[in-house]
Amino acid sequence: MQAGFKPRIGVIGTGAIGGFYGVMLARAGHDVHFLLRSEFGAVAEHGLRIDSAVHGPLTLNPVQAYRSASDMPPCDWLLVGAKTTSNADLAPAIVQAAADGAKVLLLQNGLDVEDELRPLLPESLHLLGGLCLICVNRVGPGVIAHQALGSVNIGYHSGSCADQAGRMAVVEEAATLFRAAGIDSQAMPDLRQARWQKLVWNVPYNGLSVLLGASTTPLMADDRSRELIRALMEEVVRGAQACGHHVAPGYAEYLFTMTDKMPDYWPSMYHDFSHKRALELDAIYCRPLAAAKAAGCELPKIEALYQALAFIDGRNR
Amino acid sequence: MQAGFKPRIGVIGTGAIGGFYGVMLARAGHDVHFLLRSEFGAVAEHGLRIDSAVHGPLTLNPVQAYRSASDMPPCDWLLVGAKTTSNADLAPAIVQAAADGAKVLLLQNGLDVEDELRPLLPESLHLLGGLCLICVNRVGPGVIAHQALGSVNIGYHSGSCADQAGRMAVVEEAATLFRAAGIDSQAMPDLRQARWQKLVWNVPYNGLSVLLGASTTPLMADDRSRELIRALMEEVVRGAQACGHHVAPGYAEYLFTMTDKMPDYWPSMYHDFSHKRALELDAIYCRPLAAAKAAGCELPKIEALYQALAFIDGRNR
Numbered sequence: 001m002q003a004g005f006k007p008r009i010g011v012i013g014t015g016a017i018g019g020f021y022g023v024m025l026a027r028a029g030h031d032v033h034f035l036l037r038s039e040f041g042a043v044a045e046h047g048l049r050i051d052s053a054v055h056g057p058l059t060l061n062p063v064q065a066y067r068s069a070s071d072m073p074p075c076d077w078l079l080v081g082a083k084t085t086s087n088a089d090l091a092p093a094i095v096q097a098a099a100d101g102a103k104v105l106l107l108q109n110g111l112d113v114e115d116e117l118r119p120l121l122p123e124s125l126h127l128l129g130g131l132c133l134i135c136v137n138r139v140g141p142g143v144i145a146h147q148a149l150g151s152v153n154i155g156y157h158s159g160s161c162a163d164q165a166g167r168m169a170v171v172e173e174a175a176t177l178f179r180a181a182g183i184d185s186q187a188m189p190d191l192r193q194a195r196w197q198k199l200v201w202n203v204p205y206n207g208l209s210v211l212l213g214a215s216t217t218p219l220m221a222d223d224r225s226r227e228l229i230r231a232l233m234e235e236v237v238r239g240a241q242a243c244g245h246h247v248a249p250g251y252a253e254y255l256f257t258m259t260d261k262m263p264d265y266w267p268s269m270y271h272d273f274s275h276k277r278a279l280e281l282d283a284i285y286c287r288p289l290a291a292a293k294a295a296g297c298e299l300p301k302i303e304a305l306y307q308a309l310a311f312i313d314g315r316n317r
Numbered sequence: 318m319q320a321g322f323k324p325r326i327g328v329i330g331t332g333a334i335g336g337f338y339g340v341m342l343a344r345a346g347h348d349v350h351f352l353l354r355s356e357f358g359a360v361a362e363h364g365l366r367i368d369s370a371v372h373g374p375l376t377l378n379p380v381q382a383y384r385s386a387s388d389m390p391p392c393d394w395l396l397v398g399a400k401t402t403s404n405a406d407l408a409p410a411i412v413q414a415a416a417d418g419a420k421v422l423l424l425q426n427g428l429d430v431e432d433e434l435r436p437l438l439p440e441s442l443h444l445l446g447g448l449c450l451i452c453v454n455r456v457g458p459g460v461i462a463h464q465a466l467g468s469v470n471i472g473y474h475s476g477s478c479a480d481q482a483g484r485m486a487v488v489e490e491a492a493t494l495f496r497a498a499g500i501d502s503q504a505m506p507d508l509r510q511a512r513w514q515k516l517v518w519n520v521p522y523n524g525l526s527v528l529l530g531a532s533t534t535p536l537m538a539d540d541r542s543r544e545l546i547r548a549l550m551e552e553v554v555r556g557a558q559a560c561g562h563h564v565a566p567g568y569a570e571y572l573f574t575m576t577d578k579m580p581d582y583w584p585s586m587y588h589d590f591s592h593k594r595a596l597e598l599d600a601i602y603c604r605p606l607a608a609a610k611a612a613g614c615e616l617p618k619i620e621a622l623y624q625a626l627a628f629i630d631g632r633n634r
Contacts, residue, residue: 212628214628222628224624224625224627225625225628232621300548304549314539315535
């Protein structure tokens, strides 16, 4: 990054995640442009507001808001905070809003969420993935509740960088952007490893919130669900290892203890379920299960959880 | 059984199971006495009615109905159709209604459901278990809907019989009683084997009906839940084998295909759940899991299902 150069940032899919990080970056002095659909009118009129238990109330008003990507100026960075289930549909907007050689960062959970989008993007675009450890929810048009945490771990997926050094330079650029906005961020040398690591949290809590209709506090208060959460976490770690990815010893325990201390939280999958939206089952369950199976590793409890969720998802829409 | 001797039969817990088999035996000419609690008034006034899709409407009126076991004449056979969760509470009633040397038949699913009751009964009483493959539900006071099937597999648990031949003679006596009333019944040489065999059906369908809020028809209509049902059945068979019990090859497939052809059915655990009664988790999940684990066999999908159900059960009461 050239000294003094301020990249232009676009946010594609201004939900809880895109809205939170976009506002944080804008408040840190960045030139941030937000693509909105149904919330355009509310945001253009009242701006974006984050009710943060960590940072206090944060507002951004006016917002550089757009109804259509074709109206956006060319952006050097694009943050995609939409559901993984809509990545292919978002490709045209991403291409329209991207400056030449832009970096596209998918702030999404799950494995290989970039694969569907990659062939729809020009080769000149860099594609990255970001794993957000954050308790955040959209509570109304342009209004986001931020309950806790906020860190983003970033890795490089694909693009024109010839070698790992070049890739890590792009990743570091992203991490530096976030850190300058007060957000803890780590450059990860291996995106798949980072994605598996994040699954240690998402696999148990996202699925069980839907299956058992329960947020984190009751899930952590019952002995049997605690055992199930631990067992699911262990299976994710086993799957990661089978796929050749190191997960630090004690990492699952760290996430478990962290969740014990967190405020009560409904994971995003529960909100998708309650709004009758498609659940992100491919990204969070199917692909990890398939990758582990291809490596000769069965993950039976995750598989049972996936099968139950697929049944629920099928009836919910 | 002496020629011409008609044993006196008592039914303890006249719900769907006790009511159905009691009425069938009474209509076949047996002297059947029914212990009732909340439904005593309705049954004393209107009798018992079975709306059977197999046999047509069946009624028994008047009914030899009792509010208290102390009023019942001494019975040679006692059929217990109550929930496994209430066996210990029923011991005094069983003892009061039992003739000397009576045979007590627990018409209940799950493993080792006799163990809690056995020490509460005199040694002179024989204790047997019966596995009912039947779609039957209580639909109102004294009214039972019988949708399909009806067979009873019976095995000997404990009592004064010195040898296997004596035990099988008692079991055959029971099977003969049922068969004479038009009910398919098999004498099983090993009760635990019979109980494991029945679990092949109960483990998937009972639990999933509660976990997924779904009866058999939708569970059998979805590819993912079908896979999960098959996987759970396979684990039960594996657990049975680890505990030294043979399950005939193709038996799981037989039950699966049978369920495909059955009318839509809500298993009893779903009714327990919807009436906020305790779920029979010990009998159907805990004890089989513990027995398999003691034999060195993990059943991870059943364990995950149990953990999820235990959470649900805890919140439901």
